[in-house]
Amino acid sequence: xxxxxxxxxxxxxxxxxxxxxxxxxxxxxxxxxxxxxxxxxxxxxxxxxxxxxxxxxxxxxxxxxxxxxxxxxxxxxxxxxxxxxxxxxxxxxxxxxxxxxxxxxxxxxxx
Amino acid sequence: xxxxxxxxxxxxxxxxxxxxxxxxxxxxxxxxxxxxxxxxxxxxxxxxxxxxxxxxxxxxxxxxxxxxxxxxxxxxxxxxxxxxxxxxxxxxxxxxxxxxxxxxxxxxxxx
Numbered sequence: 001x002x003x004x005x006x007x008x009x010x011x012x013x014x015x016x017x018x019x020x021x022x023x024x025x026x027x028x029x030x031x032x033x034x035x036x037x038x039x040x041x042x043x044x045x046x047x048x049x050x051x052x053x054x055x056x057x058x059x060x061x062x063x064x065x066x067x068x069x070x071x072x073x074x075x076x077x078x079x080x081x082x083x084x085x086x087x088x089x090x091x092x093x094x095x096x097x098x099x100x101x102x103x104x105x106x107x108x109x110x111x
Numbered sequence: 112x113x114x115x116x117x118x119x120x121x122x123x124x125x126x127x128x129x130x131x132x133x134x135x136x137x138x139x140x141x142x143x144x145x146x147x148x149x150x151x152x153x154x155x156x157x158x159x160x161x162x163x164x165x166x167x168x169x170x171x172x173x174x175x176x177x178x179x180x181x182x183x184x185x186x187x188x189x190x191x192x193x194x195x196x197x198x199x200x201x202x203x204x205x206x207x208x209x210x211x212x213x214x215x216x217x218x219x220x221x222x
Contacts, residue, residue: 042214
């Protein structure tokens, strides 16, 4: 996972709380994205960004907010957590040659 | 219809068996394709890229059928260590370059 820093690894929230998952890279790649993974559902795209100042929605964007003010950082915000957002979250970065780099994952539980 | 679909399995096979997975995609303009392996919901690891001409890496063979819009992964002489979830990944270049993962196919190789 060299070059990708995803935090936190584990988090427990109460319904209605807010939090931010952080994803940072030092590889200068343009494409950054967030996925959630639930049993039997694979990785589903939440939001993605093709460069600083540009973000777009994926398959399951509701309840999540992103911004891309720098090339290095792509935080994912949960403004009001719900139990349905209990999941494992992955930050995925793509190089210009198509190589993918994954964060280690963040296990989020919303009570 | 999902943009990328896989048979979730599980596929339960004995050691030494040959097993094949398919992954269908909906967008004919998709440009690049990959197979990833995921263990115990850790971050996925690249198994192999999929090229139009087909490609082989030891016991693993990947093929692309653009006419029918699917990719396949063949594993020969299955090992216990092949037990994992196999994810196909499609790069949709005409949709901002977003990456879509299939839901994964679970393989269990038994002694």
